[in-house]
Amino acid sequence: MTDPSRPDCEQLVVVLVGLPARGKSYVARKIVRYLSWLGWTTRTFNVGAYRRARLGAHHREAFFSPDNTEGLRQRQAIADAALNDLIAWMQAGGAVGIYDATNTTKMRRDRIRAELAKAGLQPLFIETICEDPTLVATNIRQNKLNSPDYAGVSDDEAVADFRKRIAHYERAYEPLGAGESSYVKFIDVGRRIEIDGLRGYLPGKLLFFLMNTHLERRPVWLTRHGESAYNQIGRIGGDTTLTAQGEAYAKAVATFMQCRLAGTKQPAVFTSTLRRTRQTAAHLPLIPVAWRLLDEIDAGVCDGLTYAEIGERYPDEFAARQADKLHYRYPCGESYVDVIQRLEPVLLEIERERSPVLVVAHQAVIRALYGYFKGLQPDEVPHLEVPLHTIIELRAGPYGLDEERFPLLEQ
Ligand code: F6P
Secondary structure, eight states, X not given: OOOTTSOXXXXXXXXXXXXXXXXXXXXXXXXXXXXXXXXXXXXXEEHHHHHHXXXXXXXXXXXXXXXOHHHHXXXXXXXXXXXXXXXXXXXXXXXXXXEESOOOSHHHHHHHHHHHHHTTOOEEEEEEEOOOHHHHHHHHHHTGGGSGGGXXXXXXXXXXXXXXXXXXHHHHOOOOOTTOOSEEEEETTTXXXXXXXXXXXXXXXXXXXXXXXXOOOOOEEEEEOSOBHHHHTTBOSSXXXXXXXXXXXXXXXXXXXXHHHTTSOOOEEEEOSSHHHHHHTTTSSSOOEEOGGGSOOOOGGGTXXXXXXXXXXXXXXXXXXXXXXXXXXXXXSOOHHHHHHHHHHHHHHHHHOOSXXXXXXXXXXXXXXXXXXXXXXXXXXXXXXXXXXXXXXXXXXXXXXXXXXXXXSOO
């Protein structure tokens, strides 16, 4: 859902370029997750998925040879179908369309540019290049072996076939060059970045995001603070201290982290500036960074009230929040959309950080961050289940994000 508060008159088509197994779909997924979270309607059009849906998943390397005329014709038809769907989707109001295909020849890219121009759309090309052969090998092992293209095929056979497929593309490959701006060359997952002719708000934003991307596998732990005096009596907001239960949770967090961190790098610990999160992190053998941006949603005139009191004193406000919890903004306070937008710098910092990260924050804030990592739509965020006294562990695994929840105290 596009957020009505966004200045999203700007539209963008991201056209990926690169040999197979160079991380194009990884980049596409990251962009979708990031921009969707911020409220832009973003969607990927993956030509490989179109091929499998329309022609079946049985194609072996010979199909991809540049000498295979019938293969070329079929692949072009599938690529055109995906591009037409992308254009139609953009014309129906989509903000950011991602065209995920190899697009490794200049002829193919000229054709894409011409089709987009007819629809008044401008492409931003993002070329993913791997100069490090181990990255390619890892990508083939981790992603391609599980592709439906190789269902029922032994790993060795699949790798050999896929490498031949890559070799076919290599023969015809023309990297992005002069006269093809705007483009970003994203080399070895951001180890080096080259840009040409980049302008505009969204391209700049994407570039900044990609510059903070890396492949380091490290856990991210998210937790609310321990129970506060206000939690105990059902009041929202405020800046109260922990109850005895909350204090027990703070100690349990320190013990948990000690066990979990054995043998790993020191984590970065982020709290809000409110007492309940700082107290929850106080027993850790580390100095946390307290971010104002991690403070709880500002409930404005409702701060310090119970939900029942809000219903009595401000029945219209209560009903409006129930009707649209994502966009509802407390009088003199914030909405969930406001919270998501203010969290963006924290999120970029978490993405940039190569060490494990522990975030000790609040219900609305943890919901928003969790929504990003899980790739959820913004309107799901305000309704997520984030209980007290539970650490959520998120780890990038080979098949997506692995999640484990650790309730540290008896409920
Ligand atoms: O009740 C605890 C709390 O952190 C409040 O301070 C905050 O207003 C609330 O949760 C956010 O949750 P919801 O958006 O469901 O009201």
